[in-house]
Amino acid sequence: MPNTAPNPLVARLCRYVRLSEAERTVVDKAVAGPEIAVRQRRDLIREGDRPRGVPLIVEGWAFRYKTLEDGRRQIMSIHLPGDLCDIHGYILDEMDHSIGALTPVRYVELSPDRIDMMTGYTIPLTRALWWDALTKAATSREWIVNLGQRDALERLAHLFCELFFRLRAVGLVAGHSCDIPLTQTDLAETTGMTPVHVNRMVQELRGRGLIRWKGGEFEALDLEGLCDVAMFSPDYLHLDQAGRSPDHDG
Amino acid sequence: MPNTAPNPLVARLCRYVRLSEAERTVVDKAVAGPEIAVRQRRDLIREGDRPRGVPLIVEGWAFRYKTLEDGRRQIMSIHLPGDLCDIHGYILDEMDHSIGALTPVRYVELSPDRIDMMTGYTIPLTRALWWDALTKAATSREWIVNLGQRDALERLAHLFCELFFRLRAVGLVAGHSCDIPLTQTDLAETTGMTPVHVNRMVQELRGRGLIRWKGGEFEALDLEGLCDVAMFSPDYLHLDQAGRSPDHDG
DNA sequence: CGTTTCCTTGACTTAACTCAAGAGGAGTGG
DNA sequence: CCACTCCTCTTGAGTTAAGTCAAGGAAACG
Numbered sequence: 001m002p003n004t005a006p007n008p009l010v011a012r013l014c015r016y017v018r019l020s021e022a023e024r025t026v027v028d029k030a031v032a033g034p035e036i037a038v039r040q041r042r043d044l045i046r047e048g049d050r051p052r053g054v055p056l057i058v059e060g061w062a063f064r065y066k067t068l069e070d071g072r073r074q075i076m077s078i079h080l081p082g083d084l085c086d087i088h089g090y091i092l093d094e095m096d097h098s099i100g101a102l103t104p105v106r107y108v109e110l111s112p113d114r115i116d117m118m119t120g121y122t123i124p125l126t127r128a129l130w131w132d133a134l135t136k137a138a139t140s141r142e143w144i145v146n147l148g149q150r151d152a153l154e155r156l157a158h159l160f161c162e163l164f165f166r167l168r169a170v171g172l173v174a175g176h177s178c179d180i181p182l183t184q185t186d187l188a189e190t191t192g193m194t195p196v197h198v199n200r201m202v203q204e205l206r207g208r209g210l211i212r213w214k215g216g217e218f219e220a221l222d223l224e225g226l227c228d229v230a231m232f233s234p235d236y237l238h239l240d241q242a243g244r245s246p247d248h249d250g
Numbered sequence: 251m252p253n254t255a256p257n258p259l260v261a262r263l264c265r266y267v268r269l270s271e272a273e274r275t276v277v278d279k280a281v282a283g284p285e286i287a288v289r290q291r292r293d294l295i296r297e298g299d300r301p302r303g304v305p306l307i308v309e310g311w312a313f314r315y316k317t318l319e320d321g322r323r324q325i326m327s328i329h330l331p332g333d334l335c336d337i338h339g340y341i342l343d344e345m346d347h348s349i350g351a352l353t354p355v356r357y358v359e360l361s362p363d364r365i366d367m368m369t370g371y372t373i374p375l376t377r378a379l380w381w382d383a384l385t386k387a388a389t390s391r392e393w394i395v396n397l398g399q400r401d402a403l404e405r406l407a408h409l410f411c412e413l414f415f416r417l418r419a420v421g422l423v424a425g426h427s428c429d430i431p432l433t434q435t436d437l438a439e440t441t442g443m444t445p446v447h448v449n450r451m452v453q454e455l456r457g458r459g460l461i462r463w464k465g466g467e468f469e470a471l472d473l474e475g476l477c478d479v480a481m482f483s484p485d486y487l488h489l490d491q492a493g494r495s496p497d498h499d500g
Numbered sequence: 501c502g503t504t505t506c507c508t509t510g511a512c513t514t515a516a517c518t519c520a521a522g523a524g525g526a527g528t529g530g
Numbered sequence: 531c532c533a534c535t536c537c538t539c540t541t542g543a544g545t546t547a548a549g550t551c552a553a554g555g556a557a558a559c560g
Contacts, residue, residue, distance in 0.1 A: 066395050068481050074398040076391040086387070088380045096388055096486040120370055130338045133383075137336070138346055140390040141326040145316050147397035148324040148442030152548070183506065192398030194549055199508060215557085231318050236346040402516070433538065444517055449540060465525095 007031050008058055008082040008170075013128040015169065015239070023125045030114040031056060038101040046098045051090040053109040057083045060105035061181060065189070066097045075190040077140060078102070078163070082170050087115060087133055103181045131238070138236040147192050150231070155191045156201045157230035160211060164220055165234045180218040205229075257281050258308055258332040258420075263378040265419065265489070273375045280364040281306060288351040296348045301340040303359035307333045310355035311431060315439070316347045325440040327390060328352070328413070332420050337365060337383055353431050381488070388486040397442050400481070405441045406451045407480035410461060414470055415484045430468040455479075 010027050013019060019027070035058060038044055044055055044062060055062070062079040076097065079085055085099060090112050119126055139162070146158050160180070167178045184202065188195040205211045210226045212219040220226055227233075260277050263269060269277070285308060288294055294305055294312060305312070312329040326347065329335055335349060340362050369376055389412070396408050410430070417428045434452065438445040455461045460476045462469040470476055477483075 064391065066391070068395070068399055070481070072399040074395040076394045086384070088384060091377060091380050092384055092488055094485070096488070097391065127341060130341050134336070134338060134342055137387055137390065140387065140394065141314065141316070141347065144326045144390065144393050144397060145318070145324040147394060148439075149318055149322040185506080189398075195507085196509090196550080197548055200548095203508085231320070235344070238342055238346070435538080445539085446518080446541090447516055449538095450516095453540085 009056055009084065011170070012082040012084070012132060013125070016128040016131040017124040019125065019128070020122070023122055026118055026121050026125070030110055030118050031108055033108050033110070033114075035106045035108055038105045038107070040101055040104050042101055044099045044101060044105070044107065045095055047095050049095045050093060051095055053090060053111045054087050054115060055079075055085045055099065055107045055109055057081050057085070058106045058108060060107075061102040062099055062105050062107070063102050063186075063190075064097055064099050073189050074192065075186065077136070077143070078190070080163075080166055080170060081172070083136075084110075084129075084132060086136075087119075087129060090115075102186060135236075135238045138238065142236045152191070152193055152197055153201050153204055154230050155193070156187065156198065157205060157210070157226050158232050159187065159191060160205075160218070160220075161223075161227055161230050161232035161234075162237070164218070164223070165237055165239065169237070169239050176221070176223065177217065177219045179216055180213065181216040259306055259334065261420070262332040262334070262382060263375070266378040266381040267374040269375065269378070270372070273372055276368055276371050276375065280360055280368045281358055283358050283360070283364075285356045285358055288355045288357070290351055290354050292351055294349045294351060294355070294357065295345055297345050299345045300343065301345055303340060303361045304337050304365060305335045305349065305357045305359055307331050307335070308356045308358060310357075311352040312349055312355050312357070313352050313436075313440075314347050314349050323439050324442065325436065327386070327393070328440070330413075330416055330420060331422070333386075334360075334379075334382060336386075337369075337379060340365075352436060385486075385488045388488065392486045402441070402443055402447055403451050403454055404480050405443070406437065406448065407455060407460070407476050408482050409437065409441060410455075410468070410470075411473075411477055411480050411482035411484075412487070414468070414473070415487055415489065419487070419489050425469075426471070426473065427467065427469045429466055430463065431466040 007024075007028055009031050010019065010024050013027065036044075038060075045051065047066070057079050059081055062083075062085070064076045064079070064085070065073055066076060067073045079099075089095075119129055142162070146155050150158060163180060164173065164178060167173050172178055182190075184198045185195045187202075188198045191198065193201075202211075202213065205226070206213070208225070208229075210220075210222050210229065212221055257274075257278055259281050260269065260274050263277065286294075288310075295301065297316070307329050309331055312333075312335070314326045314329070314335070315323055316326060317323045329349075339345075369379055392412070396405050400408060413430060414423065414428060417423050422428055432440075434448045435445045437452075438448045441448065443451075452461075452463065455476070456463070458475070458479075460470075460472050460479065462471055
């Protein structure tokens with residue numbers, strides 16, 4: 001029985017535009033398909049593979065990464081439930097990086113023809129898909145700023161802020177708390193520092209009373225303070241204008 | 251007399267697919283429009299502005315950047331002639347960053363309806379536009395890897411490699427030489443280091459006999475060696491498969 | 501209950517930054 | 531044509547943020 005749960009892509013696209021019943025049906029059809037389960041720390045797709053379709057994360061956390069010849073690894077993006085990984089990525093002949101599962105992940109693979117079914121169906125739907133792609137591009141750019149200009153503490157704080165805002169946008173924050181099921185080594189590979197130094201910076205954030213984070217449970221004790229440390233502004237996530245109809249169920 | 255010069259967007263898209271006469275005409279029409287000249291170090295568009303259209307760089311080097319509250323600045327991407335800056339960026343209400351001119355720049359601003367004219371005209375054309383957007387996203391991700399995992403020397407070498415390959419792809423390399431009209435401060439803001447340290451690293455690359463770079467003229471004395479230092483692989487630029495018909499006028 | 505993974509801490513090292521000053525060019529105006 | 535400024539590049543000396551190495555502890559796992 002597919003899709004008894006709310007379609008996460010519909011939820012996502014409704015952040016950007018108001019979708020008609022017909023549009024929702026099209027998206028539902030596009031997403032209808034077997035869910036694939038990936039175990040923690042396994043890959044959804046590997047560098048060098050020919051892309052088959054576009055993964056839509058239904059549950060769990062995924063991440064894109066690249067490994068250098070000498071083993072250094074960098075996480076290039078983190079994908080949360082509802083995230084579409086690179087719509088149209090299937091156009092390229094070969095993956096230039098890998099996508100892995102940080103936690104156990106369930107996802108649906110949208111085939112090119114199902115993508116085509118959505119793009120070009122109506123203008124608002126196309127627009128919403130673009131919007132999603134654009135915010136992902138903006139997020140990549142923000143990570144460049146983060147890595148290039150912020151020091152270790154700011155960088156870590158910024159990542160926590162981003163994750164917090166993104167999780168909140170998909171309803172995964174309760175109060176000031178959410179799950180952040182990353183290891184400190186994951187954070188290190190994301191922020192370009194060593195695990196040891198991540199540890200020290202996490203403690204610093206804890207010591208300043210900004211965050212609690214233990215066993216994967218995260219709490220923003222002082223969100224404003226955390227944003228200040230990070231010089232974080234959620235503008236690049238383009239949530240505000242988008243959030244004009246949070247009542248997805250019309 | 252518009253477009254006596256070859257249309258740079260046609261040239262770009264022909265890297266990805268073979269375009270029909272009709273498709274070329276559509277692209278020509280989309281690009282037909284007044285060229286805008288921007289003086290060196292001025293902005294094409296600023297953070298906070300409402301995007302008007304999509305800049306297509308005709309001549310010169312442009313760059314996206316973001317400035318933090320305290321003045322630190324990061325260059326997030328570099329745009330060379332033929333580059334389309336974020337097709338569909340006009341969908342977003344507000345720019346979350348600025349685009350400036352590194353050199354004197356001439357560009358055409360494609361209005362949303364001209365973009366729409368191209369997207370959806372035919373499948374190959376749409377595909378080519380997507381391809382272009384995808385390689386730009388891949389480049390952003392590679393910059394993340396660069397900033398996160400490579401040390402100063404590798405990082406600088408990597409940037410030189412990327413610029414060299416990209417310039418070559420648009421016919422701006424002669425032999426092993428090309429213009430790289432950046433200051434060392436520009437490189438610093440791109441690679442997330444200080445100008446002083448950029449200087450030292452440039453000298454190191456010179457000292458190893460890998461590059462010559464003086465007065466904006468760059469020469470890859472030992473391209474292979476430079477790629478080795480950088481652990482550079484041009485895969486992410488997705489030039490190879492694309493380059494199957496370099497004879498654009500065929 | 502043993503093993504593995506992850507977190508934590510300390511002591512030491514190093515890559516990169518900071519500050520400061522000088523040199524070389526390019527452009528400008530007297 | 532020279533003096534001036536401005537900008538970029540260069541170099542040196544001292545400092546600091548972050549990395550390295552190593553070991554112990556805590557928690558999770560089978």
